[in-house]
Amino acid sequence: EVQLVESGGGLVQPGGSLRLACAASGFTFTRDWMSWVRQAPGKGLEWVANIKQDGSEKYYIDSVKGRFTISRDNAKNSLYLQMNSLRAEDTAVYYCARDGVAVGLDHWGQGTLVTVSS
Amino acid sequence: QSALTQPASVSGSPGQSITISCTGTSSDIGAYNYVSWYQHHPGKAPKLMIYEVTKRPSGVPDRFSGSKSGNTASLTISGLQAEDEADYYCSSYTSSRTQVFGGGTKLTVL
Numbered sequence: 587e588v589q590l591v592e593s594g595g596g597l598v599q600p601g602g603s604l605r606l607a608c609a610a611s612g613f614t615f616t617r618d619w620m621s622w623v624r625q626a627p628g629k630g631l632e633w634v635a636n637i638k639q640d641g642s643e644k645y646y647i648d649s650v651k652g653r654f655t656i657s658r659d660n661a662k663n664s665l666y667l668q669m670n671s672l673r674a675e676d677t678a679v680y681y682c683a684r685d686g687v688a689v690g691l692d693h694w695g696q697g698t699l700v701t702v703s704s
Numbered sequence: 705q706s707a708l709t710q711p712a713s714v715s716g717s718p719g720q721s722i723t724i725s726c727t728g729t730s731s732d733i734g735a736y737n738y739v740s741w742y743q744h745h746p747g748k749a750p751k752l753m754i755y756e757v758t759k760r761p762s763g764v765p766d767r768f769s770g771s772k773s774g775n776t777a778s779l780t781i782s783g784l785q786a787e788d789e790a791d792y793y794c795s796s797y798t799s800s801r802t803q804v805f806g807g808g809t810k811l812t813v814l
Contacts, residue, residue, distance in 0.1 A: 621803065623750075630707070630808035631742070631750065631793050645802050648705055681749065687797065690740030690755035697749070 588612040588693040590682050595698030602672050602702070608665040608682030608695060615663040616640075619685035622656060622667050624678035625697075632678075635667065636685050650676075672702045708733065708794055708806035715812040721782040724809045726794035727775060732804055734775040738797035741770060741779045744808075745790045753792075754779060781811075789813040 594606040608620070621636040635646045635656040644656050655668040665682050679699050683691035709727040716722040726733070726741075733739055741754040752761055754770040757777060767783045777796070781788055794806040 623805075630791075631744070631795075631805045632707075633795065633803040633805055636803070643801075645800070647802065683750075685803075686755070688736075688738045688756060689759075690752045690795070691742070691750075691803075692752045692755070692761060694749040694751075 588684065590684070590693060590695035592680065592682050592695045592698040595680065595700045597701045597703065598672055599704050600673060600702055603668070603670045604672065604700060606667040606669065606680055606682075606698060606700070610663045610665065610682075610684075613684070613693075615658075616660045619687055620656075620658060620665045621683045621685040621691055622665075623681045623683055623691065623694075624676075624700075625681070626675070626678040629678075634680070637665070669700070672700075674702050676700065677702045705798070705800065705802065705804055708796060708804055710792075710794060710806035710809045712807070713810045713812065715814055716781075716784045717814045718784050718786065720784050721780060722784060722811065723781075724779045724792055724794075724811070726777045726779070726796075726806045728777075728796055728804070729775055731799040732775075732796040733772065733777050735799055736797045737772065739770065739772055739777040740795045741768075741777075742793045742795065743788075743790045744793060750793070784813055786813050 622634040679697040684693040744750040
C-alpha cells in the first residue's frame with residue numbers, strides 16, 4: 587500500500603523558514619516524480635513544485651521561485667520542501683503527492699499545516 | 705500560470721447527472737491530453753478520479769467520466785450518490801512543464 591506521510595509543519599513568523607518532509611513507502615520511490623501541493627484556508631488546491639526521479643529537474647510555481655526548494659533523498663525514500671522568506675500568503679496545508687505527470691497525482695498524503703503569522 | 709476556470713458550485717439530486725466544466729488555454733488544456741480530476745472531501749487527502757482526460761484509475765466507479773473539447777475539459781458524474789458530495793478540482797499539465805489546478809467546484813447532492 588502506498589503511503590505518504592508529511593511532517594514539519596507549524597507556526598512560523600513572516601520572513602522565517604521551515605522544512606517540510608514527506609516519507610514515502612509502499613512503492614519504488616526512485617521511479618516516480620513527486621510533487622508538493624498546497625491549500626490555503628478556504629481556498630482551492632494549488633500546485634507548488636515537482637521534482638524528477640533523480641532530482642535533475644525541478645519546477646516551481648512563480649510565487650515561490652527563489653524562496654522554496656524541492657529536493658529528495660532516494661536512499662531515505664523522502665521528499666522535502668525547504669521554505670524560506672515565508673509570507674502570510676504561504677499559510678496552507680501542504681500535501682506531498684506521487685506525480686505521474688501525464689497520469690496525474692495518484693497518491694496523496696494527509697497534509698501538514700503551515701501557519702505564517704506574527 | 706493562471707488557475708483554470710471552474711464553476712464555484714453545482715448541485716443535483718440523487719440519481720441525476722451533473723457536469724463540471726474546466727476552461728484553460730492553448731498552453732495547458734488545449735495543448736495536452738493531460739487533464740486530471742480530483743475529488744476532495746474536507747479534511748481528507750484528495751483522490752484522483754480521472755487522468756489523461758478520460759481514464760479512470762482502478763476502483764473509481766464508471767459513473768465518473770471525463771471529456772475535452774478545445775481548451776475546455778469536463779467531468780460528468782451520472783447516477784449521483786450522497787457520497788459524491790465533495791469539492792472537485794481539475795488540473796492540467798502546462799507548456800511550462802508545471803501543473804495548474806482549477807479553482808474548485810463544490811458539488812452539493814440535494
